[in-house]
Amino acid sequence: MRRLLYVVWLVAFGLGLWGVGERLVLGHRLAAYGSYVVWGLWVSVYIYLIGLSAGAFLLSSLVYVFRVERLERIGKLALFTAVVTLLTALLSIWFDLGHMERFYRVYTSPNFRSMMAWMIWLYTGYFLVLLGEAYLAFRPDLVRWSQEAGRSRLQRTVARWLTLGRTTLEGDVLERERKVLQVLATVGVPLAVAFHGGVGALFATVSAKMYWHQSIVPILFLTGALVSGGGLLTAVVAFAWPQRDGEYRELVSLLGRVLLLLVAVDVLLEWAEFSIPLWYGTSPEGHLLQVVLFGPYWWVFWVLHLGLGTLVPVVLLVLRPRDPAAVGWAGLLVAATFLSVRLNVVIPAQIEPALRGLERAFTGPRLVFSYVPSVHEWLVTLFVLATTAALLWLGARLLPLMDTEVAR
Amino acid sequence: MEGGERALATQTRESRSGRRRFLKTLGAGAATLLALEVLESTARPAEAAPAAPPAALPAERPQEDVLLRMQRDLQRALRKPAHLRRWAMVIDLRKCVGCSACTIACVAENKLPPGVVYRPVVDEEIGTYPHVTRRFLPRPCMQCDNPPCVPVCPVNATYKRADGIVAINYDQCIGCRYCIVACPYNARTFDAGEHYTDGTPGRSPVEEVPNFEYGKPWKREGDASPVGNARKCHFCLHRLEAGMLPECVTSCIGRATYFGDAEDPEALVSELMHRPNAVRLKEELGTKPRVYYLL
Structure with missing residues (x-):
């Protein structure tokens, strides 16, 4: 099983590297997004991963x-997951830029009327807080690991670096650090809410797209972050936790119950998102919601999201709440x-012409109001996802992510 | 904001020196009686070099081509300080025959690659056979006075000029495409770096010469701007500042597109945009377009 996973990863990463090579050499020529549907898979993967980060x-x-x-034992795992998914989210959006080499301009000449600029500055602040917090949360365990004989040389070296x-483990130093950590974490909460709400607002403030221009959109981004981040943490704990004792089963079961609650809240908000514009069938974005539900890609909503992503997990969580494998799968x-x-979220808003008949006005492969990601785009996404998996795996190998010895 | 203002200042400086040259040549009394279109085509290669001398126009006559009147309006506007001009366009939908000459002329003028279009003609079919009519609606950039595309730019790469034109600083744009989704008219497109001759043995000459958008030569090579940027109609700013009307105006076979300085009460556009049958698209959004349609 483990060997199979390694092979799958190698193939995915190899294909991904090929895609990245194509992207660097050929620019945007192989991508399927164009001039009307300008944001595609890479933007979706970006908000997906950045949601995982905010949720974790x-x-x-x-x-x-x-x-x-x-939940104390999963604190460091959650922080590390947040760091990794934030970094790979940025990788995905970096490939999406028309001029990758100019990304630094969001710092050197920002426009603070732009919700995108706000989002970038907020997650920069969030990233710094996250790094500080992770350092303080990991340091006591890192110091211990760097000195433990039972650790491999690599583990000891990484831990020492x-x-x-800073190797002191004196009680009052640790106490002070724990206080700083709490302050950072407290600052981090509104920052994470603001930055991920900001990702939602980036879409919601665009009045040109009625599908996005809804007050509930930033809220849905936050609940979505909690649901997906919660799901990921639950899965990692259920499948990768080193000990399989009673405490482990308690932890997984608790995570399962938290996840069930989060899914329930998300479903409620989603019901509001769909039912209100569709109820009388006369709202400007109703048509696009219809396309999501009954259009050519209906299965993305019904099968992937509602079936595999909601119904099956809910059944598992309700019927087998104490079974770690079931909770993990959920x-x-x-x-x-x-x-x-x-x-x-990303695609349907862009498939409707701003003016009726524009779709027939001046046509070409990039002047169409439909979009399916190209193979090239999937390859680049494979690279991003394989990198995410690799970093999480390396973390589990080299860092005290799930160390049961919590500095109390 | 700073970047935009700086660019604005540069442009104002440039157009001021252009005006001096213009007045000097006017004083020298250089005159030619060639037809307008011929003049324009001879003036074109001089764009990269110092601005062309203004076209000397034939005396005003009743029933003359509206292009002559608009050319006079344009020359009058160019004599004003740049910040006192407010460009506007009027499109008479009753005169548009849907030939798409403006679209193609614009593609040629700005050397637009596949996937980039500044002025498509929206073609709407109304009714069911056999009771069918078609309605044509040329759609340039609306150059909104309250442009939704400008505040969304995270790096100040797009800005509203004093003369009303919404411009893009290609060298600043990072290619995030937020402005493209923010435009309620789909008036911005993305340059993905393609050529019409991709997959053929060679390039067509028109793909190899630079365009002169924003008064500067831009050669599309590799990933250099404008490849990777958002692109849009700019009312042929580079032509305006060289004393020429926008390409879509001069190429309109039905004379359905009018252009000029809305601040000039004598200008044809001022006359037309205040007619009772003038409308603007999606007025309810509060974007305040500078393009008017006559129904």
């Missing part, structure tokens, strides 16, 4: 802000299929 981070705040002791030379399904929700 907000869940870590249960540990570092609200001191929920029963990451302590940044989490994995929720997290993996959430990309379908992100695609259904």
